Amino acid sequence: MIIKISSLQEKLNTLILDGDVSELKLLEPFYGKYDLKLEIDKAHNQLVLKAFLKLNCKFSCDRCGNGYDEILTVKFEEVYLFGVSGDNDEDSDVIFLPFDADKIDISKELFDYSVLAVPMKKLCDNDCKGICPRCGTNLNINSCECKNDEIDSRWKPLLDIKE
Helix, strand or coil: CCECCCCCCCCCCEEEEEHHHHHHHCCCCCCEEEEEEEEEEEEEEEEEEEEEEEEEEECCCCCCCCCCEEEEEEEEEEEEEECCCCCCCCCCCCCEEECCCCEECCCCHHHHHHHHCCCCCCCCCCCCCEEEECCEEEEECCCCCCCCCCCCHHHHHHHHHHH
16 A cells, blocks of 8 residues: 655555455455544654554354454554664664655565464453353363362372372
8 A cells, every 4th residue: 555645745544445455466365445543743844654454253162162253453653753864774664765755665564564463362242151161062162070089190190198
């Protein structure tokens, strides 16, 4: 996504954009439309970009296996300085632009931060009870009659230590 910065005034500029997630090259679990709000604070020698992105996602719960939809909110900030970098270090938190730059490409940042926003543990609900490991009943819907009195034989020596 290319943003034309030459037409921005030297003050806080707000841009509201939307479109299909395929424009951002995002695949599953992302789907549908995105909403993007950009706040670009422009000065004569720098830009500070704050991005607020909302994405629709379809996940499968890690506990019960049911599918659910979630809206992810992605927030990030980038600093752009006009001029030549001393060492052009890629690990730097600052992106250097030539003095005559008239646009910036934020496609990579949108993609990277979106993928990083996907939770490692996906839960349909924080109180999800999951499924019974013995009979496979979804414990969010029904309770089961399974007994959990059996102790794995590998753990029995630890019970002897406890007693």
